[in-house]
Amino acid sequence: MHILLINPNSTASMTSQVLESAVRVAYPTTRITAVNPVDTPVSIEGGADEAMAVPAMLSEIRKGQAQGVDAYVIACFDDPGLHAAREIARGPVIGICQAAIQVAMTISRRFTVITTLPRSIPIIEDLVSAYGANHHCRNVRAINLPVLGLDEDPVEAERLLVMEIGKAKQEDRAEAIVLGCAGMSLLCDRLSAATGIPVIDGVTAAVKVAEALVGAGYKTSKVNGYDFPRVKSPSPVSSMEQVGNLA
Amino acid sequence: MHILLINPNSTASMTSQVLESAVRVAYPTTRITAVNPVDTPVSIEGGADEAMAVPAMLSEIRKGQAQGVDAYVIACFDDPGLHAAREIARGPVIGICQAAIQVAMTISRRFTVITTLPRSIPIIEDLVSAYGANHHCRNVRAINLPVLGLDEDPVEAERLLVMEIGKAKQEDRAEAIVLGCAGMSLLCDRLSAATGIPVIDGVTAAVKVAEALVGAGYKTSKVNGYDFPRVKSPSPVSSMEQVGNLA
Amino acid sequence: MHILLINPNSTASMTSQVLESAVRVAYPTTRITAVNPVDTPVSIEGGADEAMAVPAMLSEIRKGQAQGVDAYVIACFDDPGLHAAREIARGPVIGICQAAIQVAMTISRRFTVITTLPRSIPIIEDLVSAYGANHHCRNVRAINLPVLGLDEDPVEAERLLVMEIGKAKQEDRAEAIVLGCAGMSLLCDRLSAATGIPVIDGVTAAVKVAEALVGAGYKTSKVNGYDFPRVKSPSPVSSMEQVGNLA
């Protein structure tokens, strides 16, 4: 089984980290490849960053299709381009946010997500809602540290996360914590040990879910919504700017 | 890894079937044991049947705990006693309905559930809602065949299921089908082949999800909602009937 | 009219209390009998306790059916086995949580529930959601006292409840309070007097709703979802344990 782990941003050190997280839990018979595009934002912090990263990410999936990849994991917690990716792929495509939420809904009754920057809170809330977890998700919190700050000062990142997990237990009555950024992946076990509450990392969750789905023989449905994009003849016309009212 | 597969009803032939489904997809390193209680209903068709089956099912989980079982699968689509089971178990407890729905939400945008008797439709709708899939589930349908009818006349069962899947594609625009009864498990591949749409069997889904969760090291959260039942000294009083107003 | 009040736990002093609450509000022409099983948990604190209490509770309902009982009240705020009970009974079955919530939605626009232990909070939240009161319920709070603690130290219980009601008024803008445990029943009037806000006890509410439904001639619908359990021939097979993969 071959799983392609795509970090949609262009920071190779994050790609290494998510690969490390993945390899630690994968079956030895699972082949895992991790890639990142070059020309995408160095981190995904908001919808514009997402949008600029998705075409290159889809391109990695197309390459994966040619190489017989069995399943794909999108290693960014915003699950950027998830629906688009599923249209292109035959095998299952797992978003780390959706996988982490599914795990959280299975091992706890109520959970809290903790992410990096406050600007990602509404994005993650919208995902929580789209994945049907509104009722189970107590809160989406942020430690107010940029994504790359996790890498630059991991000690401070860990301190902030431990503090925020404490608040989630106390104020939200959270029963499990979902880490809201792929870059937090390697801290997962230490955070759980420090706080006494299950801490779920989406990369880990997604890789295991990917193995599970491939192992069961599931493929992305090509009936309607996730059907392959229609092949269309290119438009003959070049770029255009027209002016209507000349106010 | 040891997974305990519990068929909560007392029909041993169904236990054999779900075990067969489980073994076909499990990793060779996964040990799978399947059990069923003796004194529970022969099939689970409604809330009263569920209620009568749960204590014996919990008792199997308690035995499993003593034997070091790593995860549990409840092999009945009503997910009877799921929350109770999670209170008792340390490892993850997977309901086949929840697992199937999580798969359906990952490989399709819209799905339909097909179950046996119409009386189970509101029960399953309530589960769909509890698992956050209201928006993704197009419909819950029934073929109007009792659970044991699947075993007694598998040819007719298959014919009815193929017909109902056709309606689900046509009338519901379903993109995937979830089989709403553990007893349909072995028909899964044939139905998918016959209808050209992914068909998801909960037993298969749950066993793979169980492997995934154990493989990732996840355990049921013991913070609050799924904490072990409190140990209480038995009440000294015997049974009681009191009459208030003697109208 | 004969109403059977079932305390699903085995603590007879609680049965007496709920009976007292019931008799105080019932019409003199209403005959009220209160029972509790012997072999169930001494208090219901979580899903496992519920599950262990339901079969004996259903058995009381079957007896009630033979005796011509007109309606049933389940005197535990988790409404354990409510759907199952309705399948078995001809007359209406009233859960004290559902009845209290219906009253709260009629005499106020927003209410808060106050229960005993925090572990019951997600259970009650799920009931609130199932009964369609998500929008009207501001909060579910807990005084962090076990169920039997209400009986052991009623003075402390009352102090904690008054304090929590104060917070509900202030922080939640609650307009009414629902007491989230049958064991709080007799405190209801004192709490309301002390805090100046309507306080709703589920036992009282359920008994009056039961009288209302019987008085209007309503019976549980036997069309589909609450139809009587199907009568099934017992399975010929004894208990079974099978091992699939021997990892």
Place this chain on the structure above:
Amino acid sequence: MHILLINPNSTASMTSQVLESAVRVAYPTTRITAVNPVDTPVSIEGGADEAMAVPAMLSEIRKGQAQGVDAYVIACFDDPGLHAAREIARGPVIGICQAAIQVAMTISRRFTVITTLPRSIPIIEDLVSAYGANHHCRNVRAINLPVLGLDEDPVEAERLLVMEIGKAKQEDRAEAIVLGCAGMSLLCDRLSAATGIPVIDGVTAAVKVAEALVGAGYKTSKVNGYDFPRVKSPSPVSSMEQVGNLA
């Protein structure tokens, strides 16, 4: 106990009918008075009719307050002015739509509402949603007969209702029927007998709920949302029309 039944439209024959329905189920110790204003629409078919009827209805409640009425029933299925009425009254105010829905959610898992004109369908759907019954209400149907048509041709009305109930059973899998107009009240038992499904009339339901709430001692909460309207000194200014832009 004194219950005031207010028919907000000005058709006295409907007032007589709802009184008859009420008296049939009320306890002999319950005093029931039924009134209707004179200057309101002859039937309530839409929001404008509602709006024109509410002030006179509130005026009846104010009179009732002076006379020591214990509870109020608004005998129109749109529950017009329900929140306003609760601000004015001390005792509980019961809307027949809300009461019927609460009964339907107690004796069945899924119900369908059948009303007179299609234009009332969205109004009733909005009430169903406001009362938290979206998940339990299968459908809102209309027989396409004006409200007064029920009175003018009761035979045809009954025929249409029997037919529509048949469709609700077949197409909606309804387990109970809620009659969506006070004017259908007296047909209730015949419809249930003819169709074999519980049929719920809101007037009956509301009167019994009113008795129950008064019997339990519940009053409308005067904390915040349903507090009495503030007393304000009249504005000194007379009517005004101002023109801003004179385009």
Place this chain on the structure above:
Amino acid sequence: MHILLINPNSTASMTSQVLESAVRVAYPTTRITAVNPVDTPVSIEGGADEAMAVPAMLSEIRKGQAQGVDAYVIACFDDPGLHAAREIARGPVIGICQAAIQVAMTISRRFTVITTLPRSIPIIEDLVSAYGANHHCRNVRAINLPVLGLDEDPVEAERLLVMEIGKAKQEDRAEAIVLGCAGMSLLCDRLSAATGIPVIDGVTAAVKVAEALVGAGYKTSKVNGYDFPRVKSPSPVSSMEQVGNLA
């Protein structure tokens, strides 16, 4: 284009204010007339005030219809009688609450509403829900000042609003503020300047939306829900009071 701005309360100074707000943003080619009835409450603070104001407001719309008005704005944040008004009018009828919420959902991801009295909070929450903004609205807050207090002490009103907006930014993570009372209209720009967050006044929003809808040629749909009220012959019977049970 002729827009009729109706202040449903009888305080002419508020009518002047809302007209001033309207004129400041309207196109010069838009004719704006502002009216208020005489015999309605001096301010709308709750459902009873609303109910007493609506018939006179509908009467203004009927006059507007005769004068060829193109669109109507109801200048009270409770959107009283909005559905009724749309039944009567041919042109679009804009509620200032709905318009403000639509703007807030367009220029921000999450907003908070700030109104006058706490008693209006549940009313506004219900509107937020009816307009589909539950997920986007972080909170509904109140400064605990009566509506006419805005006029009597505008300095204090502004101070309270600035303070509450600060809390909304901090505690709710609001990204925009909706002013929950027509009487706050003229403070809008100053509040936005003082707090650095977009502040949306419903009168402004509604007037511009009204221009937009008329400019696009949209009229209120007369298919079903908003169809004109049916013309009915008046009931021959005069007022009626009947007594059923003489308890």
Place this chain on the structure above:
Amino acid sequence: MHILLINPNSTASMTSQVLESAVRVAYPTTRITAVNPVDTPVSIEGGADEAMAVPAMLSEIRKGQAQGVDAYVIACFDDPGLHAAREIARGPVIGICQAAIQVAMTISRRFTVITTLPRSIPIIEDLVSAYGANHHCRNVRAINLPVLGLDEDPVEAERLLVMEIGKAKQEDRAEAIVLGCAGMSLLCDRLSAATGIPVIDGVTAAVKVAEALVGAGYKTSKVNGYDFPRVKSPSPVSSMEQVGNLA
């Protein structure tokens, strides 16, 4: 006022059409420019097409920012990249789906959307849900014609649309129709005339809403969710592919 209308696909004839629709309703003082990128799909039919079009669309918005554009309209019914666009723009960004839905919720109580291909149905349903119109939207239908088919055979397109609108009136009880593709824009008036029901074209709606928002002085909130993308130093590392497990 300068509004930039962006057709995200590369088909210039569609750009001309949407410009024509826009100019017909815009104020003469509004300057409208319409553009389309060259290297995007010829039509947007699904998530992958969307993803490939968004970066070039954002680039047009960046150009617009430099040119002092006041508001932006995204002329594709999937509202692709709407959140991303709002992060980049200072002025309001209007999606034609959101604008059309807001209009539909203002002039009717229930509406149906009619789009081109069935594969877009779940996409549009998700938008309807995100915009809070689940309760108001009766159905999303498709005429099963590709986007460019509208241009190639407008007579057939019109015939199919008239037929589907008929079904929406009859089967969905729709009170207004929303056209679910920018390419249907010019058919709007003819469809409304032919079917007697308001038909809403998103381009028209969005242009008028854009004028309204600019006219009122609203800008996109830069507090949190729609703040400008953070400026980040480019990552020093080039592309990377790593292999973890070599199964």
